Amino acid sequence: MTKTVVSIKDLKYRYRGQPRNALDNINLDLEEGDFLVVMGPSEAGKSTLAATINGLVPHFFKGTIKGDVIVLDKNTREFSVAEMAKEVGMVFQDFEAQLFSTNVELEVAFGPENFGVDRQEIAHRIEENLKLVGLENLKNRPPSTLSGGQKQKLAIASVLAMQPRVLVMDEPTTDLDPISKYGVFKIADELRNREDLTLIVVEHETEEAINAGKILLINEGAPLMYGPAGEILRNVELMETHGVMPLGITLYFSRMGSKYLPLTVEDGLETFKKNKWQISDLSYQKLVEKDKEHLQEHQEPLIICKGLEHTYPNGCQALRGVDLQINRGEIVAIIGQNGSGKTTLVKHFNGLFMPTKGEISINNKPTSEQGVFELGKQVGYVFQNPDHQIFSDTVFDEVAYSLKLRNADEELIKERVAEALEAVGLVGFEKEDPFSLTKSGRQRVAVASVMAAKPEVLILDEPTTGLDYAEQRSMMELVKRLNESGSTIIFVTHHMWVVAEYAERVYVVKDGLIMLEGTPREVYAHEEELTKAFLRPPHLVSLSNRLGKTMLNVEEFMACTSKDGEEY
Amino acid sequence: MDQEIYLDRNTFFHRLDPRTKILILVVAFVVILYFDNPLWVLPLSLLIILHGFFAKSLINLKRISFILVILTISSMVLWSFFANGEKPLFWVIELEAFEFAIARTLIMLSLVTEGMIFLSTTRTEEFVLGMIRLGLPYRVGFAISTAFRMVPTIVSNVFIIAQAQRSRGLDLDSGNLIERIRKYIPLLIPVFVSTIRNTNVFGMALEAKGFGAQNDRTFYYSSEFNKNDYIVIAFLIILFAVATYLKINGYGTIPGLTKF
Numbered sequence: 001m002t003k004t005v006v007s008i009k010d011l012k013y014r015y016r017g018q019p020r021n022a023l024d025n026i027n028l029d030l031e032e033g034d035f036l037v038v039m040g041p042s043e044a045g046k047s048t049l050a051a052t053i054n055g056l057v058p059h060f061f062k063g064t065i066k067g068d069v070i071v072l073d074k075n076t077r078e079f080s081v082a083e084m085a086k087e088v089g090m091v092f093q094d095f096e097a098q099l100f101s102t103n104v105e106l107e108v109a110f111g112p113e114n115f116g117v118d119r120q121e122i123a124h125r126i127e128e129n130l131k132l133v134g135l136e137n138l139k140n141r142p143p144s145t146l147s148g149g150q151k152q153k154l155a156i157a158s159v160l161a162m163q164p165r166v167l168v169m170d171e172p173t174t175d176l177d178p179i180s181k182y183g184v185f186k187i188a189d190e191l192r193n194r195e196d197l198t199l200i201v202v203e204h205e206t207e208e209a210i211n212a213g214k215i216l217l218i219n220e221g222a223p224l225m226y227g228p229a230g231e232i233l234r235n236v237e238l239m240e241t242h243g244v245m246p247l248g249i250t251l252y253f254s255r256m257g258s259k260y261l262p263l264t265v266e267d268g269l270e271t272f273k274k275n276k277w278q279i280s281d282l283s284y285q286k287l288v289e290k291d292k293e294h295l296q297e298h299q300e301p302l303i304i305c306k307g308l309e310h311t312y313p314n315g316c317q318a319l320r321g322v323d324l325q326i327n328r329g330e331i332v333a334i335i336g337q338n339g340s341g342k343t344t345l346v347k348h349f350n351g352l353f354m355p356t357k358g359e360i361s362i363n364n365k366p367t368s369e370q371g372v373f374e375l376g377k378q379v380g381y382v383f384q385n386p387d388h389q390i391f392s393d394t395v396f397d398e399v400a401y402s403l404k405l406r407n408a409d410e411e412l413i414k415e416r417v418a419e420a421l422e423a424v425g426l427v428g429f430e431k432e433d434p435f436s437l438t439k440s441g442r443q444r445v446a447v448a449s450v451m452a453a454k455p456e457v458l459i460l461d462e463p464t465t466g467l468d469y470a471e472q473r474s475m476m477e478l479v480k481r482l483n484e485s486g487s488t489i490i491f492v493t494h495h496m497w498v499v500a501e502y503a504e505r506v507y508v509v510k511d512g513l514i515m516l517e518g519t520p521r522e523v524y525a526h527e528e529e530l531t532k533a534f535l536r537p538p539h540l541v542s543l544s545n546r547l548g549k550t551m552l553n554v555e556e557f558m559a560c561t562s563k564d565g566e567e568y
Numbered sequence: 569m570d571q572e573i574y575l576d577r578n579t580f581f582h583r584l585d586p587r588t589k590i591l592i593l594v595v596a597f598v599v600i601l602y603f604d605n606p607l608w609v610l611p612l613s614l615l616i617i618l619h620g621f622f623a624k625s626l627i628n629l630k631r632i633s634f635i636l637v638i639l640t641i642s643s644m645v646l647w648s649f650f651a652n653g654e655k656p657l658f659w660v661i662e663l664e665a666f667e668f669a670i671a672r673t674l675i676m677l678s679l680v681t682e683g684m685i686f687l688s689t690t691r692t693e694e695f696v697l698g699m700i701r702l703g704l705p706y707r708v709g710f711a712i713s714t715a716f717r718m719v720p721t722i723v724s725n726v727f728i729i730a731q732a733q734r735s736r737g738l739d740l741d742s743g744n745l746i747e748r749i750r751k752y753i754p755l756l757i758p759v760f761v762s763t764i765r766n767t768n769v770f771g772m773a774l775e776a777k778g779f780g781a782q783n784d785r786t787f788y789y790s791s792e793f794n795k796n797d798y799i800v801i802a803f804l805i806i807l808f809a810v811a812t813y814l815k816i817n818g819y820g821t822i823p824g825l826t827k828f
Contacts, residue, residue, distance in 0.1 A: 056772055085778035097766050098773035100717065102574060102691045109788035114778040122788050142572045144720070162778060352731050372734050381735040387765065388725070389732040391757035405737040435761065450736065 005166060005198045006030040006053060011067035013048060013057055013221075022048045022063070024221040032165075033195040035188075037212035037229065038202045041243030041468040043438060045221040046202040050170045053200060054088035055081045072165060086115060089159035093171040095151040099143040099158075104135060107143055107154055111162035122161075129157040133187055148338040149180025156187060166198045167191065173208065174466060177337045177494050179534035181208065204468050206245050207539055209233070210263055217242065234261045243470035248497070248540030252554045256561060268543045275563075283560040284549050291519045294504050298327040302457065302488055303349055307358035310344055310512075318344040320512040321358065328456075331480070331489040333499040333520070336509035337534035342492045343384075345509060346459050349490065350379040362457075377406070380455035384462045386442040389449070395421070395437075396430040398445055402453040420448040424478060440471040447475075451482065458482060460491040464498055476502045497538045500524065500552040508533050525550040573628060573687045580796065581623035582689050586698025588797045589690050592619070595804045596682045599811040603820035604827075606671040612811075613678045620681060625688035629681060636677060643673040654824040664825040671822075692716055697787050706785060714770075722763055729758045 008028040014021045022045045030036055038046050051057045055076035058065040069076045072087050089111075092098050101107040108126045117125070130136040133153040138146070143154060152172055159167065169188070173181040185208050191197055192211065203209055215232040217224040219242045225232055232239075236246035236254050249268040253261050258275055262268040303326040310319040318341045326332050336342045347353045348360050351372035360367050367375060383389050392398035399417045408416070421427050424444040429437070434445045443463065450458065463479065464472040476498055483489045493499060499506055499520055506523045508516040510533040516523050524530070524537040527545055537545070544551035551557045581589070600612045620626040629636065646669075653664025690698075696709035733755060734740055740751055814820060 051772075054776055056775070060772055060775065080781075081772075081775040082778045082781035085776055085781060088776075090773075090776040092769055092773055094766070094769045096721070097769035100714070100770075100774070102572065102693060103576070106691075106693055106788060111777040113786045113788055114781055116782055116784045116786050119786060119788055119790060122786065140576055142574075144572065158777070347731070350735050352735060373737065373739050376735055376737045379735075381732075383728070383732045383735075385728075385762070387762045388729045388758055389736065390761075391754050402736045405739075453737070 002031040002033070004029055005032050005034075005072060006200070007068075007070045008052070009068045009070075011052065011065075011069060013052065013063055013065050015048075015061065015063040018063075021221050023052070026067075026218075026221075026223055028216065028226070030166075030198050030200070032198060033192075035192040035199045035211070035213040036201070036216060037209040037214070038200065038216045038218065039204060039206070039209060039239075039244050040218040040224075041204075041470060042440060044219045046204075046218065047170050048221075049218070050090070050168050050200065050202050052076065053166060053168050054090050055079060055084045056090075082114070085111070085162060085164075087164055088166045088168060089162055089164035091152070091155050091159055091167070091169040091172050093174050095148060095155055095175065098155050099151060102142055103140050104130070104143060104146075104154055105139045108158045108161045111158060115162065125161045125163070129160045132160065132190070133157045134183075147180070149176050149183055152176060152180070152184055153187065156184070160191075165196065166200065169199075169201045171202050171204070173203070173205065175338075175494075177534050178496060178536040179531070180338065181205070182536065185211070204244065206233070206239070206247050210247070217244065219243075230263065233263055236261075243468050245469035245497075248538055248554060249543055252540060252557050255554060255558060256563070265539050265542045265546065268539075269546050272543075272547065278562045278564060279544075279547055279549055279560050280562045284551075287551070287556055287560070288521070291521055295519070298329040298504075300328045301325050302328045303360070303362050305348070305358070305360045308345075308348065308355050308360055309357035310341075310348070310353060311356045318512055319348075319355075322509075322512070322514055324507055324514060324517070326488065326490060328488055329483070329486065331483045331502065331504050332491075333503035333506045334490065334492045334509060335494070335496075335499060335506060335533075335535060336515075340509045340533070341512040342509050343461060344512075346381075346461065346490060346492055349457070349459055350381045351375040352381070376402075376455075377453065378455055379457040379459065380450035380453060381459045382446050382450050382461065382463065384465065386439070386446040389446055390434045390442060393433060394430065395426060395432050395434050395445055398434050399449045399452050401449060406453070416452045416454065417448075420452040423451060423481065424448045425474070440467050440475075443467065443475065444478075447478070455487070457488045457490065460489070462492055462494065464493060464495050472498065496536065496541075497553075500538060500541060508535065520552055521550045524552070573631075573684070574691050575625055575628065575688045577624050579623050579689070581619065581625075581685075583796065584689075584800060585791045585793050585797045586690060586694040587701055588793070588800050589686060590695075590698050590702070591801060591804055593682060593686045595808050597679060599808060600675050600678055602811055602815040604668055604671055604825065605820045605822050606667055606674055608820035609671045609674045609678075613674050616678045616682050616685070620685045623685055623689050625685045626681075628684050628688045632680070632684065636680065639676055639680070640673055643676050644669050647672045650827075652826045653822070664822050667822050668825055668827070691789070693787075693789055694791075697789065697791070707780065710779075718763075721766065722759065725762055726755065726759055729755050729762075732758075 008026050011023055011026040012021050013023040038049060040046050048057060052069045053071060059081050076084060099107055101110055105126050108129055109122050112122045112125055133156055135150060135153055143151060173184050188199060188201060189211050191199055209215060212229040215229045216226045217232060224242060225238060233247055234250060236251045239246045247263055250261050250263055253271060258271060260271055262271045305322050305324045308319055308322040311317045322345060334342050334346060348355060351367045351370060354368050390398055392401060396417055399420055400413050403413045403416060424447055426444055434442060463475055467475060479489055480502060503520050506520050507514050508523060515533050516526060516529055524541050525545060527537060541550060541552060544557060551560060596616060603609050648661045648665050648669040651665035651668045653662035655663040657663045657666050692713040696713050699709045700706055730740060
């Protein structure tokens with residue numbers, strides 16, 4: 001008989017000072033070896049639920065708890081987090097803040113040291129767990145020199161070294177590039193096969209949840225649906241209505257009215273063939289034509305880089321000769337692995353960085369002649385983390401800040417702020433404290449504050465990271481509207497579907513060079529090269545590639561499918 | 569990018585027990601402050617340079633070369649003015665004061681160098697272990713090492729935040745010193761907010777790894793005194809005894825010097 005490892009009974013939790021319960025009536029039983037993925041929109045209570053398993057709720061956070069969480073016969077109310085740590089390991093989203101030590105080996109040793117494990121046994125565990133995550137050759141490296149993906153793998157190894165019976169991972173891949181994401185999930189997959197370990201992963205990227213055993217979908221703290229992964233993933237409508245991105249492939253087959261709904265690329269290919277569907281060349285040709293038309297609309301060069309190089313003072317060469325041209329009115333995506341030089345590149349576009357070699361000109365003038373202060377009027381830059389730029393007491397002041405610095409008059413400021421808040425959907429929040437808003441709210445404030453100055457060019461560094469599917473959509477719809485009203489948009493992202501649906505042109509950056517350039521359709525057709533740049537197109541696009549054409553979203557796919565053949 | 573001061577090398581000095589490394593630091597700091605005469609300070613400074621050379625750590629001085637230059641200039645100027653002597657050298661500066669300024673500058677540079685060598689040869693974990701062996705509670709030791717660890721994170725945050733504000737039109741580069749300092753004040757808010765948000769996760773991660781779960785804790789990098797430690801300690805004791813004897817007997821001063 002299998003043993004119940006985690007048992008949650010009628011759990012309710014409310015943070016101090018909050019109007020509603022963060023968790024409402026959660027009931028859950030997990031047996032040894034289970035793999036549960038918890039999904040849901042932002043603020044659904046996913047992270048709070050994860051934090052109940054090792055007792056961070058109720059011991060670390062302040063609030064009131066009702067009901068019980070019992071892990072291996074220990075009620076979390078009666079044991080401290082540190083005591084629970086023996087049974088429950090936890091990996092967090094923020095890979096910087098969870099590493100404490102000066103080298104990789106010591107990082108893994110930290111947990112076992114706390115429990116007084118003897119030194120020989122620690123050495124053995126270091127060996128074993130670093131091997132598991134593939135970092136065995138980096139034992140003496142300081143964690144700060146590792147890439148994002150490696151840091152997250154190290155965090156996992158350091159938790160596994162405590163030999164927990166339950167492993168909880170709270171959005172472990174949110175900040176990672178697609179291949180690093182895949183790497184982390186491959187580790188999770190290996191762990192899934194270990195029968196003595198129960199795995200709980202909070203995730204909002206659906207493609208990573210395919211291998212889960214069970215999925216729990218929650219919204220506003222309450223459970224919506226709980227069951228085997230396949231069943232939940234095939235319920236595309238339920239997922240969409242609750243702000244969770246459904247699998248592109250499953251959505252396509254569901255909309256096309258297929259009886260069987262596949263989840264994976266292989267499965268999709270087989271079903272497509274079994275259904276005897278065809279791809280219509282004519283409809284596909286129309287898509288390609290449309291791409292061309294779009295490109296022809298924007299021909300006036302705005303930003304030109306020639307042989308752009310950037311070397312940091314410490315000798316690290318981040319850009320090694322970039323040539324690119326961005327035209328007025330375009331919407332351009334810049335993609336690449338963590339640390340490939342994307343952010344360094346776009347920081348040249350508003351003069352924050354100057355080239356150490358080569359040229360960059362904006363509006364036919366080198367940036368070095370304009371400087372960040374002048375360029376700032378034409379080029380707005382929204383930073384990745386809104387908390388790095390927000391500091392006013394009210395939303396109004398925050399959005400008006402740039403204009404005030406540039407001595408705009410009262411009336412104009414009021415008008416522009418109202419416009420910007422309208423565009424980001426924050427009308428009525430003028431007097432709120434920006435820090436009290438959600439991540440998505442703060443991101444909107446950040447965008448509004450840059451928009452209010454009406455720059456010709458808007459640069460967004462990872463505008464969709466940390467947002468849920470519905471928020472990502474509405475953020476990108478906002479960006480699209482701005483583009484349609486005349487702004488040139490450049491955005492950096494790890495979200496491949498965002499590129500597929502919103503970009504007109506893509507630059508792929510690898511090791512400080514442009515590796516691929518073209519429309520999303522052209523770029524995503526090169527799957528092998530993308531893999532080398534640590535990128536993967538969305539599953540739906542992969543499926544279309546396997547069928548010989550590159551289609552970027554469900555609508556395109558549907559428009560190109562002909563169902564003449566017999567349906568099975 | 570490269571925020572670590574510690575240099576992962578395998579030298580005689582890297583292999584010493586952390587307690588010995590701490591003792592070297594303490595003795596160097598005490599003994600060098602005994603003397604006012606640059607000729608007496610010089611041999612001690614040379615010893616420190618030798619220490620750095622054999623510990624392959626002098627390379628780290630490059631990172632703080634700017635600070636060293638500023639320190640040298642300001643110390644030379646200050647001590648030349650603030651000390652008095654009998655034999656005029658030039659303008660209002662006397663020979664004795666000038667000599668004293670050289671000694672003070674040498675001392676200052678030596679202290680910085682020795683400190684840098686210590687950080688280059690000692691991991692934070694070793695330092696904490698050394699302190700604990702000397703009687704410090706683990707939690708206090710860990711707090712110290714965390715403070716060290718937070719500095720680079722905060723510094724890199726400040727850089728990003730300054731960039732964010734500059735791209736919004738905040739002109740941080742013009743104006744006089746006071747105006748510029750005033751412009752930096754609004755930057756502190758995001759610095760604090762992001763640091764506090766960070767610390768929260770840090771605290772959770774710490775507890776989730778069983779920090780303080782039980783009182784007896786293993787140290788993976790344990791170390792015991794060995795022959796080399798005893799040799800170094802013996803040398804330090806002799807150095808300390810001789811230097812103290814000389815100091816008490818009035819050696820190493822500059823006759824005719826009056827200090828403030």
